[in-house]
Amino acid sequence: MMNRLKQSIWFFYSIYLYFIYHLLITPTVLDFSILGVIIVVTVILLLIAVIPKQLKRPFLVFSFLVLLADRALFNAKMLDGFVYIVGVIVILISIFLLGKWIGRLSTVPLILLLISALSTSMLFNRDDVKILSHFQLLWKSAPLYVGGTIDYFPHAVVDIDEDGMDEIIAMGNVKEIRKLTKEELEVEEDKDYLLEPENLYLYILKWNGKTMERIPTKEIDTASLLLKDYPGFPYFMIHNNSLIPITQRLELAKGISQFGTAPFHAMALNIENLATQLANKGVFDAKESFDRTTFHDVQILHGRISGYVQDRYFSAGSTASKIIGDIRLPNNKEGIVLLGNRLEILTLDQNNQVSFVYPLTKEMIPNIGTTEVLITDVNGDQLDEMILSFPFTSLSKTIIIKPDINGENKILWKARDKSFRIDDVWLEKGTTNNELIVLDKSHLGSNPIRYLSAYVYDEDVLQRKWKVFKSLINVRSGDVDGDGEKELVASVYQKHTLYILKPHHIPVYLLLITITIVLFVYGLIRRVRYAKLPEKE
Amino acid sequence: MLNYQKRNRNKYIGFIMVVFLLLAGCTYPSAERIYDQAEEEKEPSFPPETSAIDTLENALATNSYAENAQRFWYTGWIANNIEKRRVTSMYSGAMIRPHGYIMDGRLAGVPFRYYRWNEHSYLWTEKTNWNALEKEFAPFDPFYGFLWWEPFFEQAVQLPNEKILSKDSLVYQIRLNGREWVKNSPNPIFEQIMGHIEQQPEIETVLEHTEVVMTIWIGNESFSKEEVKKLAKEKGADNDQLEQWTKNNYFIWEEENQVYKQQVINQYKTTITMPIPAAGYMEQEIFFRFYKYDDPGIKIAPPEKIEEYMKKALEE
Structure with missing residues (x-):
């Protein structure tokens, strides 16, 4: 009985290794670059040190084979039908034989390895497993667009039928x-x-x-x-x-x-x-209603912007081509953010006089005409800030701007890196802080891929809250399943597949690290208990 | 404590430290919180020292008629950004006047090739391979169109000389608004879009707010008398033919500097900043560079070779 129990540990170890490899080891290397490699290697060496001598070889070979099987089974998925089945069988047999010959492992652990490898391969998509550190994959679409002419289409997450659940609007x-x-x-x-x-x-x-x-x-x-x-x-x-x-x-x-x-x-x-x-x-741009202010029915036509604040009508000349949205300014003022060859805010005073304030010109921010703007309260002061993102080829980098009480645009934060992009904002779990949903690079310099992460603004810095090592674009938050908690809807560049990520609130890192520590301590105790007394030094 | 116990304890502590390091979050401090200085202000510009239009016309004549400017390489693109979308088409290859040229192009991410030699022309894509096109008898003129900027050359400014691929160049720049450009430039292409402008009054507004900047780099390399003689000899022109050869190749003598100059067009860039409904302003760049004039390495296969490729593809 004890033997069976001991042997079943191989199965659980195999599953543990699969998850810690994908959710902790690879991300650590991607995240911390050389330092990450050092950390991982150190931990591995420490763990190897506590394994009893006679188990070292089987243990190492077993671990290697778990990862090899995972990769091989994933690659086999590129084959079709009958060839795929043959491929899988070849892989399973090869792994078994390698385990026997090189690892000198007994049959039961190897069978358990093969079972666990097949299970994880069938239950999880190796490309997507990295999201499991913070999310479950609620839904994944087939590629919506078949063609290849266009690299991506945007999507929106909006409650069209006003039933409390957001729908996804996409092209395909x-x-x-x-x-x-x-x-x-x-x-x-x-x-x-x-x-x-x-x-x-x-x-x-x-x-x-x-x-x-x-x-x-x-x-x-x-x-x-x-x-x-x-x-x-x-x-x-x-x-x-x-x-x-x-x-x-x-x-x-x-x-x-x-x-x-x-x-x-x-x-x-x-x-x-x-x-x-x-x-x-017909019009250049128009927006009927706004969330934060009393502006409504605003439009740009023939080089003029016109609209209403409550029931007061306004009209003024403008070179703007886009109505970004409304904004809450200091001193209880309301404004509309406009984008043209410059970014500026339209306000109306009591005498119905239109002013264009808080200008951001192309001299201040190059390529301002190509920016995308998110208006939201970044720092929790009940007033809105503007988050400006730019295309990768632009001279400008992501910047968070606060229209301050003196009529100036104060820079709260500016990215150091061109690839840093803030896609959306939602509430940080369990707090009233606004969490910025970000696409940013890993610290591995040569890797240009951007991963999904979240930051919270705190004085001059952005504090990272989490990072998921899956490359996604156009991340939008919304409550898709109507359970009161928001999900993230994102797409994959050039693949046109939609992903819905639902936060699962399981402390995955804590669990994996705890298991690792438990293994380490267990090994340590065994070594200490069964070690022979060393010679006096 | 026994040594082995000390060693194990150290290992244990090291492990815990590593774990805490992993659990620590990342902070991303801000870059310096200042706005940019405009780059254009750094570039001094001045009214042209010699007539800009004269220089351009001379360059066009050189490009069109100079014997040693009849073959060259070119590379260019039309790239635009609307918000975060970047769409680029690319064109590069070589030309041998007056016969033909090859163009390696790319549109919507798909490469294509266009080949012309005398009246034969072909188009290639990966899916369709080479396809013969209708015969073209009109001569091709790669430098057609530059004179469409003529009405605006009065307002040209000169920027400091720049080296393009280490060749010294004179730099001229014209800035206009879109409406001025479309209404005052005499050309068949803009005539065709006049209809759109009449039917769609918003287009007038678009043009009014559009900014166009055209920059042209014209070769200003100096050649000593000996250098010109050497070039002539390489082409088989000996001493009594030297004067004629120099004329045929548009080498201009500059008395003050005691050098010859040959003005060819090195680079040509136009930027268009244009409002797009509900999408900010588009930034578009149309860029071309012409280099290695008279490179003996330019070889374009005859049409027979293309016909061979087509035959082979059919057989497969």
């Missing part, structure tokens, strides 16, 4: 392409070198208790939901639910080869693209 075409008849598919495959229009559809996804399902878009005002996005501009435009090319490669090649004309061709494409889109829209 996967279901429609699957429905194509065989002949239609052959035509698709046999395209010549011309760029063709691609049909794009609105995907509205709603939680039905078990999974996300697509709800029909017919009764919903889809025009207002379409996210203001310009994929492929100026060569492509979205028009009547299609991604339409307005030029062809040949046209471009011949036109551009007359180099002097190149900027003229580019400008003509710009104008053609915009003219068609403006014809559908």
